[in-house]
Amino acid sequence: MRITEASTQTRLSVWTPGRDMTGTYPVEWRPLFASLAFFLTVMFVLAVVTGLVAQFVKAGFDASRIFEHVSPWSALLLLLGAPVLAVVVAFVVAMMMRVATITLTDKTIEGVNYGCFKKRIPLEDITKLFSFSQNGIRATVVHSPRHGNIYISENTHRLTELLQFLNATIAENEERRGQERGL
Secondary structure (H helix, E strand, O other), X not given: OOOOOOOOOOXXXXXXXXXXXXXXXXXXXXXXXXXXXXXXXXXXXXXXXHHHHHHHHHOOOOHHHHOOOOOHHHHHHHHHHHXXXXXXXXXXXXXXXXXXXXXXXXXXXXXXXXXXXXXXXXXXXXXXXXXXXXXXXXXXXXXXXXXXEEEEEOOEOOHHHHHHHHHHHHHHHHHHHHHHXXX
16 A cells, blocks of 8 residues: 555655655654644543543442542542643653654665664665554554564654655565566
8 A cells, every 4th residue: 555645744845756865854743742632631531531430330329429538629630630641741752753753865764663763674675655543643654574664753844755755666666576576
């Protein structure tokens, strides 16, 4: 499957064959922070509310018994503290994703794998691109059967150009492999 849709976050020039693509493609952390903060806030608040509702049901729908062990002020503080914690966690994750910068040379692409460890894949080894979305992180995965995967955040600067270049590289690789098999 080839990724061809332009990112809604990036509206920059289009890659053209013969254009030098070597360089660094940093992750724009602000949009990532905003989407993660929203996602985590919703998840944390839902977890707190679910816990309070479960306690309400367990207490036989008696509101006075819900707060036997926890004061109403503590529950309110927990409910208000969850979004603050979510924003702090989102900020830390967004700062960590800055290491997910993609570096492209004439022969390799370098980025991070799922565990955020740096990985380098020769361009001639790339076989496919596919989408990835989990826990608020959305990315395109560059796959190599011998070298593993590199995750490219959807908030990568000049993502459209990079994906067009990688799609063209995959097409060249498939053509080259087809010629090698035909010989």
